[in-house]
Amino acid sequence: MSSPSSEPQYSFATEEEINSFGKHLYKSKRILALCGAGLSAASGIPTFRGSGALWRGHKAAHLSSIEAFEANPGLVWKYMMDGRHLALQAKPNAGHEALAKLAKKKKKGFVCLTQNIDGLSERAKHPRDRLYSLHGSLLDIKCSNCSCDYYDKENLKDPLTPDLTGDDNLASFSSTATSEPTTSLTSQLFSMTIQESKKPVIPTSKLPHCPKCSSVLRPAVVWFGESLSQTMFDEINAWLDAEKRLDLMMVIGTMAEVYPAARFVQLAKDKGARIAVVNLDGGHLGGIQLRKQDWLFEGDAAEILPVLFEGTLEN
Ligand code: APR
Ligand code: ZN
Numbered sequence: 001m002s003s004p005s006s007e008p009q010y011s012f013a014t015e016e017e018i019n020s021f022g023k024h025l026y027k028s029k030r031i032l033a034l035c036g037a038g039l040s041a042a043s044g045i046p047t048f049r050g051s052g053a054l055w056r057g058h059k060a061a062h063l064s065s066i067e068a069f070e071a072n073p074g075l076v077w078k079y080m081m082d083g084r085h086l087a088l089q090a091k092p093n094a095g096h097e098a099l100a101k102l103a104k105k106k107k108k109g110f111v112c113l114t115q116n117i118d119g120l121s122e123r124a125k126h127p128r129d130r131l132y133s134l135h136g137s138l139l140d141i142k143c144s145n146c147s148c149d150y151y152d153k154e155n156l157k158d159p160l161t162p163d164l165t166g167d168d169n170l171a172s173f174s175s176t177a178t179s180e181p182t183t184s185l186t187s188q189l190f191s192m193t194i195q196e197s198k199k200p201v202i203p204t205s206k207l208p209h210c211p212k213c214s215s216v217l218r219p220a221v222v223w224f225g226e227s228l229s230q231t232m233f234d235e236i237n238a239w240l241d242a243e244k245r246l247d248l249m250m251v252i253g254t255m256a257e258v259y260p261a262a263r264f265v266q267l268a269k270d271k272g273a274r275i276a277v278v279n280l281d282g283g284h285l286g287g288i289q290l291r292k293q294d295w296l297f298e299g300d301a302a303e304i305l306p307v308l309f310e311g312t313l314e315n
Pocket of ligand 2: 143144145148149150210211212213214215
């Protein structure tokens with residue numbers, strides 16, 4: 001794969017780095033990937049802290065909490081509906097597709113963890129048994145009453161109910177960072193209510209309700225303040241523990257700062273894995289410390305992953 005001129009073929013790495021990664025991927029028998037918002041950026045889904053994403057003037061991360069939902073379910077539902085709309089309008093990109101193909105190629109030797117809730121990896125036909133959506137999915141709806149088992153998988157209705165529309169949806173997300181001072185959650189919620197007061201607030205009676213127990217329904221996502229599924233963890237750990245070694249860990253479009261992301265990177269290193277980071281911004285790597293044997297591919301995941309996987313997918 002040599003280029004005819006001496007100019008590098010790609011801006012994200014030298015040919016030597018791409019080839020050394022390609023060889024390692026090809027021979028790797030046990031591969032773990034951890035994906036984040038950067039994987040879906042090329043599909044038009046905004047990232048979180050990376051770019052200081054805002055929704056109608058609120059920091060996206062503040063609205064993704066159980067406290068916010070309990071304090072103002074109508075506001076959080078509206079935010080979640082905008083997210084659902086965005087996700088359902090978006091199309092999986094070449095990065096999602098490359099990962100799905102790699103999963104089909106490497107079969108049980110590859111586990112992909114995603115923190116994304118947009119359902120785009122699923123829609124790229126990533127084999128379901130090789131993909132763990134750590135933070136759930138915006139397309140799944142469950143009951144807010146934790147003793148009720150109502151669960152509606154992959155509900156593609158948009159809007160979910162006539163009262164949960166948002167016709168200016170796509171314009172309501174912005175990636176402009178703010179200089180908003182850090183305040184307590186209560187005061188943030190208070191200011192949300194004030195800011196939102198000009199817009200019609202959805203009363204709880206107009207939110208979707210559980211057909212089994214009549215409690216308010218909610219998206220089946222994991223918010224700040226909630227635990228990740230133990231069953232999912234047990235399955236991931238069983239795969240990790242099945243063998244002593246891990247050959248490769250790919251960290252794609254995530255700052256790997258939110259638990260348990262950072263833990264997986266350390267665990268992979270302890271199991272002897274080489275780390276490959278694919279990120280638009282090499283300065284946005286949170287707690288990941290790269291070593292001599294690791295790789296940093298700096299650029300858009302949708303452009304880089306198909307190039308990195310090419311040799312393995314063709315052979
Ligand atoms: N290609 C690759 N990387 C990208 C791209 C791109 N096109 N665009 C942005 N990035 C990088 C950013 O530089 C940043 O390092 O992706 C990372 C996104 O980081 P965050 O916005 O913090 O998103 P993520 O790491 O997925 O957040 C983890 O935190 O807010 C919670 O639950 C939420 O799942 C989310 C979790
Ligand atoms: Zn219920």
